[in-house]
Amino acid sequence: MDSPRLLRRCLLAALSGVLVASAAVGTSAAADPTAAPAAAAAAVTFQDTFDGPAGSAVDSSKWQIETGDNVNNHERQYYTSGNKNAALDGQGHLVITARKENPSNYQCWYGTCQYTSARLNTSGKFTTTYGHVEARMKIPRGQGMWPAFWMLGNDIGQVGWPASGEIDVMENVGFEPSTVHGTIHGPGYSGSGGIGAGYSLPNGQAFADAFHTFAVDWAPDSITWSVDGTVYQRRTPADLGGRTWVFDKPFFLILNLAVGGYWPGDPDGSTAFPQQLVVDEVKVTTGDSSGGGTGAPIRGLAGKCVDVAGANPANGTAVQLYDCNGTAAQKWTVSSDGTLRALGKCLDVTGNGTADGTTVQLWDCTGGPNQKWTVTGAHDIVNPQADKCLDVKDNNSANGTRLQIWTCSGTANQKWTVG
Template sequence: MDSPRLLRRCLFAALSAALIASAAIGPADAADAAPKAASSEKVAAAAATFSDTFDGAAGSAVDSSKWQVETGDNVNNHERQYYTSGNNNAALDGQGHLVITARKDNPGNYQCWYGRCEYTSARLNTSGKFSAAYGRVEARMKIPRGQGMWPAFWMLGTDIGQVGWPNSGEIDVMENVGFEPSTIHGTIHGPGYSGTGGIGAAYSLPGGQAFADAFHTFAVDWAPDSITWSVDGTVYQRRTPADLGGKTWAFNKPFFLILNLAVGGYWPGDPNSSTAFPQQLVVDDVKVTTGDSSSGAPITGLAGKCVDVAGSSSANGAPVQLYDCNGTTAQKWTVASDGTLRALGKCLDVTENGTADGSTVQLWDCGGSANQKWVVTAAGDIVNPQANKCLDVTGNNSANGTRLQIWSCSGAANQKWKVG
């Protein structure tokens, strides 16, 4: 990415353990400091899921059991806003949305690094309330528009209080700067590749469409040693340790979520006379479906045997087969809300996007494509809608190691499955 986020540079590296231990960040604390990251999260994250559809009365604050609201300014990136508490700049609209509003005002006489603050906005995080290691992390949002606007949906490692930034790692699911209305960015930051050295890519809408004109879903599918970014189901980049040139991959551990709308700063530049206020980041929902290997349940079928990843391999292309049920992680599947079936942090995938009878199935990085979508019916079928075919045991053979495939649905015993 040509101009990556500079937010938190140097600041997080200087955070003390005592600062991290505070349950919330108040006006007297350092701006953009990360609040408490509970040590128990590393144990709990594996089976956790998160969903917020922001239902509630208009004007009410976000659910405090899921989010905490940060306060303060940010000298390190020279942003212009002051993040306020409560529902002053972050509130539900009564129609199932969270609205983060940036205003050109300062009713509280807040003081910023440059003097009296000119703008207010909001920043929320889930530290100490929710974290996850691996899975699908997504938000459906409509972003603001205008010079100086900087909305972001991103994550930080829960160990930031112990190791500092950038050793904690940072995953930017989506960032936009107002002077690029048709483009968003996804980036990773870690030790030796932070700040302007962050590794990422941009995605642009076709035909000059602006992201501010409609809701879009921004997501990462995250597995051990792999992160894949998508917009509205279209994958635009995948990163692995091979992209780091020997530097440390900082993303095989729990992270927490952050939503914010910044105003101004080194990257977006400051608002000017063309920028209309107020501006809003409207969030329809935020969902995390974990795909960690320790979550999930068996899928049993022919002869009481289980859907199994051969050799317990999480490599792309690992065959999916029938095998004696043994309780291993290679047989623990999660039926995700996005229509995928996940094990070992990856998705059940029809090989080479096949739709013909006999197309085999395998494990592959989750990418949101139609060959990774499945419907589990009440009749016990597992159907790939794109092919309109059922998950099938090849040749009706119940021997260990029999490869699974898709086949025209017939109701036969080798196409019947019990999930969980």
């Protein structure tokens, strides 16, 4: 099959003029499945809980509806307007419904359309650069179903796809009921060459059986995917083989339910209609962008705090674990540039190291990759350059234990709560 995502999206009648992409399966790295999502020191920049009367359309101040068919992917649906296939259920959900019908004699690339569905986006209404982007959803089931929650670079109208970049937070194809995919696409790694991984539920559970939270933690030079707080992949510029990282600019959000196409295949006799993508909430949160402020504690092993030894602001001062005491040495700001700051300086991986056991220290903020951190919804604090986690040495909760970077394992000495 050629280019499953490149063949997926068409130019639809909307502000964005969006094209497409898709998902490739890769290896995954598990983290703590019980971790709660979202760092505490974050501001909500976009949220829709889909409250409103049953049958009403989505909030037009947040979403626009795209209409039309999609020849590029050989999808079978016609995306309709208004509340015909995307409506609130009166119980705090958006329901995107795919039906086997054609009430208005819609014409598709293959002739008279056989199915209707809906697709909506935030282009012209909301964009974000970095942050924790999540949707809590229950996906449909059945051969030929193709639900997705994803993002496109807001400059797509100027530079086209794939130069705009695409971040697929979640895609599912109906013949894989237990698996979802997360992928990035950009110039030289688009369509079937997209870079991503799959995540599967244990014991053959189906995603259609319950609500799940699909998220990315997006920071300068890193994107981390999770399902229900469990991290399953992290991507950085090092994964691109020298190709261009196009994920340091504004992106907008998209929700859709496609029917058929090259990747999922068409519905068959086993597929029941209607099918529904039920969305409980879409939310984007982002860390403090000021680079200053009073900061907040970062708590970890045994409830103790990340601490600058002796409250000493000198370059090279050790960063350690210590009883939480509310002093400035324990007040950290999560900045939009990916740094963690205290006492006017940055959390720094000593000597630009990437090996297990490399210590961390306080240092003048330089903008270097050894000072970039991703605070994930699974409570990891990750240095993307090393692809390693902030770690309490030897799992020792004693005051003064040095902090270091170490291969992410999901253990308690690598779990942190900001705020």
